[in-house]
Amino acid sequence: MEGCRKASVAVFNHVDKQTFLHKVYPLRKPAVLKGIYLGTCTSKWTVDYLSTTGGNQEVKVHVASVPQMDFINKNFIYRTLPFDVFVKRAAEATHEEYFISEEEKYYLRSLGEDPRKVMDNLLIQVTGRKRVILFSPQDAPYLYLTGDKSEILDLNTPDLEKYPQFAKAQCYECQLEPGDMLFIPALWFHNTLAKEFGVGVNIFWKHLPSHFYDKTDTYGNKDPTAASRAMQILDRALKTLEELPDEYRDFYARRMVLRIQNKLYSNHI
Numbered sequence: 001m002e003g004c005r006k007a008s009v010a011v012f013n014h015v016d017k018q019t020f021l022h023k024v025y026p027l028r029k030p031a032v033l034k035g036i037y038l039g040t041c042t043s044k045w046t047v048d049y050l051s052t053t054g055g056n057q058e059v060k061v062h063v064a065s066v067p068q069m070d071f072i073n074k075n076f077i078y079r080t081l082p083f084d085v086f087v088k089r090a091a092e093a094t095h096e097e098y099f100i101s102e103e104e105k106y107y108l109r110s111l112g113e114d115p116r117k118v119m120d121n122l123l124i125q126v127t128g129r130k131r132v133i134l135f136s137p138q139d140a141p142y143l144y145l146t147g148d149k150s151e152i153l154d155l156n157t158p159d160l161e162k163y164p165q166f167a168k169a170q171c172y173e174c175q176l177e178p179g180d181m182l183f184i185p186a187l188w189f190h191n192t193l194a195k196e197f198g199v200g201v202n203i204f205w206k207h208l209p210s211h212f213y214d215k216t217d218t219y220g221n222k223d224p225t226a227a228s229r230a231m232q233i234l235d236r237a238l239k240t241l242e243e244l245p246d247e248y249r250d251f252y253a254r255r256m257v258l259r260i261q262n263k264l265y266s267n268h269i
């Protein structure tokens, strides 16, 4: 990874629940938790075990010709496979049967399709290794967002001519080994790269009082209701500015940006 300012993710060994709740969680920063006993799954969930005991229920998987799946331009397709076939295919480097290419990559995400998150997240890496790079929500201005997703996919060699502001972002990198857990606080951007076939279990939970959330949000991936309302009002304000001639629209848009910036800065001090 290059181009951004490096930062490391804190590592905590053998933390118990109380230590996590009182020492790690309140920091609101990503943290790798090592040495927590997860039961027998870390050794048991092999490709053979999953494909023989996991059944053949049909699952809808992401299939892409490259490991970096692009959730803005959608460089992947969805295909349905029986679970056991999916597991075997995902674990092999070259496929005899395939949809796009012999070396296509597979990803099964069994909870909703929208990777946006407003909840706290514990990524439990049961098997396989994974590189994770995280960015603070405060670095959003440097990440070239479309909605809540960054356009910068190739974090190994980001195109700094196209994305010069990325140099100001702080990249928190960690390598997850089987059995590790990664605490990802709500709103933190994260990019994961599986080094090989593996299984991760994510636990999401709401960390704000329940009135902040949309009651109809089954998957828990909507923005807090006040945030959605504010975004809708902003969309309306932008639409209203379109009624003005260019010069005026530009002037008032800049004043609006300044008002938002002043508000943010005053809250930070």
Ligand SMILES: O=C(O)CCC(=O)C(=O)O
Binding pocket: 115, 117, 121, 123, 130, 190, 192, 193, 200, 202
């Ligand atoms: O599948 C992964 O590697 C990451 C999943 C995750 O953290 C998420 O969906 O927010």
